[in-house]
Amino acid sequence: MPELPDKSSAFMDWYLAVVEAANLTDKRYDVKGMNIWTPxxxxxxxxxxxxxxxxxERTGSVPVEFPALIPQTEFQKEKDHIKGFDAQxxxxxxxxxxxxxxxxxxxxxxxxxxxxxxxRWVRSHRDLPLNVYQIVNTFRYETKTTRxxxxxxxxxxxxxxxxxxxxxxxxxxxxxxxxxxxxxARSLALPYxxxxxxxxxxxPGAHFSIALDIPVGGARTLQIGSIHHYRxxxxxxxxxxxxxxxxxxxxxxxxxxxxxxxxxxxVVAVHGDQKGxxxxxxxxxxxxxxxxxxxxxxxxxxxxxxxxxxESLRSHGLRVHLDDxxxxxxxxxxxxxxxxxxxxxxxxxxxxEHGTATSVDRLGTKRTLGPGDLVSAVREALRAYELALYDRxxxxxxxxxxxxxRLEELAGSTTVRVVPWCGEETCGHRIETAIDGSLLxxxxxxxxxxxxxxxxxxxxxxxxxxxxxxxxxPL
Amino acid sequence: MPELPDKSSAFMDWYLAVVEAANLTDKRYDVKGMNIWTPxxxxxxxxxxxxxxxxxERTGSVPVEFPALIPQTEFQKEKDHIKGFDAQxxxxxxxxxxxxxxxxxxxxxxxxxxxxxxxRWVRSHRDLPLNVYQIVNTFRYETKTTRxxxxxxxxxxxxxxxxxxxxxxxxxxxxxxxxxxxxxARSLALPYxxxxxxxxxxxPGAHFSIALDIPVGGARTLQIGSIHHYRxxxxxxxxxxxxxxxxxxxxxxxxxxxxxxxxxxxVVAVHGDQKGxxxxxxxxxxxxxxxxxxxxxxxxxxxxxxxxxxESLRSHGLRVHLDDxxxxxxxxxxxxxxxxxxxxxxxxxxxxEHGTATSVDRLGTKRTLGPGDLVSAVREALRAYELALYDRxxxxxxxxxxxxxRLEELAGSTTVRVVPWCGEETCGHRIETAIDGSLLxxxxxxxxxxxxxxxxxxxxxxxxxxxxxxxxxPL
Numbered sequence: 001m002p003e004l005p006d007k008s009s010a011f012m013d014w015y016l017a018v019v020e021a022a023n024l025t026d027k028r029y030d031v032k033g034m035n036i037w038t039p040x041x042x043x044x045x046x047x048x049x050x051x052x053x054x055x056x057e058r059t060g061s062v063p064v065e066f067p068a069l070i071p072q073t074e075f076q077k078e079k080d081h082i083k084g085f086d087a088q089x090x091x092x093x094x095x096x097x098x099x100x101x102x103x104x105x106x107x108x109x110x111x112x113x114x115x116x117x118x119x120r121w122v123r124s125h126r127d128l129p130l131n132v133y134q135i136v137n138t139f140r141y142e143t144k145t146t147r148x149x150x151x152x153x154x155x156x157x158x159x160x161x162x163x164x165x166x167x168x169x170x171x172x173x174x175x176x177x178x179x180x181x182x183x184x185a186r187s188l189a190l191p192y193x194x195x196x197x198x199x200x201x202x203x204p205g206a207h208f209s210i211a212l213d214i215p216v217g218g219a220r221t222l223q224i225g226s227i228h229h230y231r232x233x234x235x236x237x238x239x240x241x242x243x244x245x246x247x248x249x250x251x252x253x254x255x256x257x258x259x260x261x262x263x264x265x266x267v268v269a270v271h272g273d274q275k276g277x278x279x280x281x282x283x284x285x286x287x288x289x290x291x292x293x294x295x296x297x298x299x300x301x302x303x304x305x306x307x308x309x310x311e312s313l314r315s316h317g318l319r320v321h322l323d324d325x326x327x328x329x330x331x332x333x334x335x336x337x338x339x340x341x342x343x344x345x346x347x348x349x350x351x352x353e354h355g356t357a358t359s360v361d362r363l364g365t366k367r368t369l370g371p372g373d374l375v376s377a378v379r380e381a382l383r384a385y386e387l388a389l390y391d392r393x394x395x396x397x398x399x400x401x402x403x404x405x406r407l408e409e410l411a412g413s414t415t416v417r418v419v420p421w422c423g424e425e426t427c428g429h430r431i432e433t434a435i436d437g438s439l440l441x442x443x444x445x446x447x448x449x450x451x452x453x454x455x456x457x458x459x460x461x462x463x464x465x466x467x468x469x470x471x472x473x474p475l
Numbered sequence: 476m477p478e479l480p481d482k483s484s485a486f487m488d489w490y491l492a493v494v495e496a497a498n499l500t501d502k503r504y505d506v507k508g509m510n511i512w513t514p515x516x517x518x519x520x521x522x523x524x525x526x527x528x529x530x531x532e533r534t535g536s537v538p539v540e541f542p543a544l545i546p547q548t549e550f551q552k553e554k555d556h557i558k559g560f561d562a563q564x565x566x567x568x569x570x571x572x573x574x575x576x577x578x579x580x581x582x583x584x585x586x587x588x589x590x591x592x593x594x595r596w597v598r599s600h601r602d603l604p605l606n607v608y609q610i611v612n613t614f615r616y617e618t619k620t621t622r623x624x625x626x627x628x629x630x631x632x633x634x635x636x637x638x639x640x641x642x643x644x645x646x647x648x649x650x651x652x653x654x655x656x657x658x659x660a661r662s663l664a665l666p667y668x669x670x671x672x673x674x675x676x677x678x679p680g681a682h683f684s685i686a687l688d689i690p691v692g693g694a695r696t697l698q699i700g701s702i703h704h705y706r707x708x709x710x711x712x713x714x715x716x717x718x719x720x721x722x723x724x725x726x727x728x729x730x731x732x733x734x735x736x737x738x739x740x741x742v743v744a745v746h747g748d749q750k751g752x753x754x755x756x757x758x759x760x761x762x763x764x765x766x767x768x769x770x771x772x773x774x775x776x777x778x779x780x781x782x783x784x785x786e787s788l789r790s791h792g793l794r795v796h797l798d799d800x801x802x803x804x805x806x807x808x809x810x811x812x813x814x815x816x817x818x819x820x821x822x823x824x825x826x827x828e829h830g831t832a833t834s835v836d837r838l839g840t841k842r843t844l845g846p847g848d849l850v851s852a853v854r855e856a857l858r859a860y861e862l863a864l865y866d867r868x869x870x871x872x873x874x875x876x877x878x879x880x881r882l883e884e885l886a887g888s889t890t891v892r893v894v895p896w897c898g899e900e901t902c903g904h905r906i907e908t909a910i911d912g913s914l915l916x917x918x919x920x921x922x923x924x925x926x927x928x929x930x931x932x933x934x935x936x937x938x939x940x941x942x943x944x945x946x947x948x949p950l
Contacts, residue, residue, distance in 0.1 A: 031579065036541055036592060064513060069565075069629070094566035095564075143571075
């Protein structure tokens, strides 16, 4: 096995190599940018879906599933939306030998699939809020270079769509989505920043967009999700009215919340190291790998104790793999480090005899567990590992932002930059040119940087800035 | 609410009405035959998926997911397969403004998506068996009349694909699939018959096909799944070779196992009655509905006891809904019978005081649960209900087959007919004409009919029959 490229100096090479070495995906499918979910990658994705499902259903959202194909006539109803997606959709034009009367779009996102139906489902204020979500695959005819999990043509996608009585209620749903995402990100041990995108970079058709961004080394960032407030921009063309308590007919205000398999890519990118993937327990296909250390010299066979430990951990709901293959223990350690298993438990003759296990977590912390209640001890070790992983990520996160007050400082930035910005688009584009990237927008909430009050705009230098902007190089 | 059409005399009208009244799907989507999974229907589907996942993973199959789009070049590699599907696939011909160099098929099934990759994954006999499955949506440009869950254009589909060392091992996998399906069907309380399809009706490209059929009233049957033995029919064109222990290169033998949302339709069709859907506990979105019976005359408010009961049942893993709305209890009973909730628990002042609950299951059995351990009592009531449901279905199943020995008996059949058949295709088609339906094929294993030895073929009357055939009118 060749060594992985250096993460800090050759990030994307490292990322591609680690995804391939850990066999999270198979990129050799005959349509470029459409990858195969291998069993190991699929199990991680299933765990990710569970995190999202638990997180969103706790807020009262209910699952639905709308068709994958959208008639051209519906797709074109909101003019900014169609402008934003027209160049990157796949068209179904034939069924069997017949040309379809109305061409169908393979959904790039589901606004135009859902909203004609919302107009039927919503009749009265008693039907509101309508909070529904689906986890489906979406399709984009991507022309940029594709990267597993980060930019693909068939995307595993989470999308919540809601209808609210008015703009304020919709803003409340945006805040509730932000809270829900905070919980989800916490269970992935991912620190992130919520950023209100500038107007020229919002979602096609949105009133405003809040993106969820993470730094991934240098000035690079990765958008891992977004929350949009649509106001009446879609409800008007789709005619989603309700009868208010006073009998009047009103348009609903809408929001959406989008996440995707990029979260899996983010976990690899943020936590991974030179040995391979590092999974948080929430996502790991196997949270614990038990390895019996068989030795010809030892008096006792540790395998029965190892098997019993596996069964006992499984019966308590943990995902456990027993690696009783013929390879040397060292080869197994190497393999499971590459695959990112949070905890490995070594059970040799001595451990079997004393009812203990030697635990080594993916960050290298070694512990002797037991004798006594091994299940609780394993749970405790996983919890400690998760906290340590989150702490490590937060240290790196805090070091990823620095302030800049002059435009010339932005060239060659080795962190994401926090800059005073007057809010004007012209100045925004000058900042983007200076950092050779994007103005991500204005952070919502605290930043891990000591800021003070923003001085004059970094670009025009005259107008007093009312806000901070984040300048970065998005992947 | 109007009454449902009569199930026994107007089955399909009844089916369509009950699916709509229980709001399991919304058929008003703008592409005919592509329906919307409503929240209630989706929850039932999610539970169905869980039954399938548990059942197949217990046999050592692992999940994968292959892309939804298949290049025309791969799709056309197996000649019978392409002949069987060519007229009913959707074609993606454009991406953005460009015409695609190679048109893409929206998968109708995934043989041709997976097998080029299997040729890369399988190298040696140590890679075998390869047992993988996926649950995805498939697409068929269906020209027949569509029916929710039974015949749709976007199909929620379960497909296992396996590679085995030789024909015998593949036959072993077929048997193991049959065993796995027996478990799945049991947890849906669905009796069924496994039928080896005649050669003219097997899956395009298969060596042989075993279908899983259920009777649904009169001579009607519904195919709810299938298991296929491909021999080397696909491994040859796709080049799936392995190195055997003796160093020789051999073609794998393949099998597949397919199930779909039809199982949900089957549950509605088999268990449903004039009051609505009847869910087995495994599938029910809510296994238990708790209804507090509030009365102005009663001394005590039962709502705290009802809420506590709900929480206690939920904490033990049951899916529970608290219906504390303003409707009269009678309206709630009616509603939850229509939606098929297995158990409703009524908690009035008297029950609250005594720590009991009045339980009425969906088959009408009334019990007083408690005082004492209500969780165990509820579990016991659900178990008894499930058994009663299965018993009822088996009684109807047994009455759905009768023997016929003369061709003239087949016209106007009010059951599925078991007939002696010589095995010749010409005779098969004569039987099909006589019953105005299909010869389903030869049953595998026991039938719930006293058969004896088959006499001469019912069609040609001369050749001694070696087997029984099932003649029916498939939906």
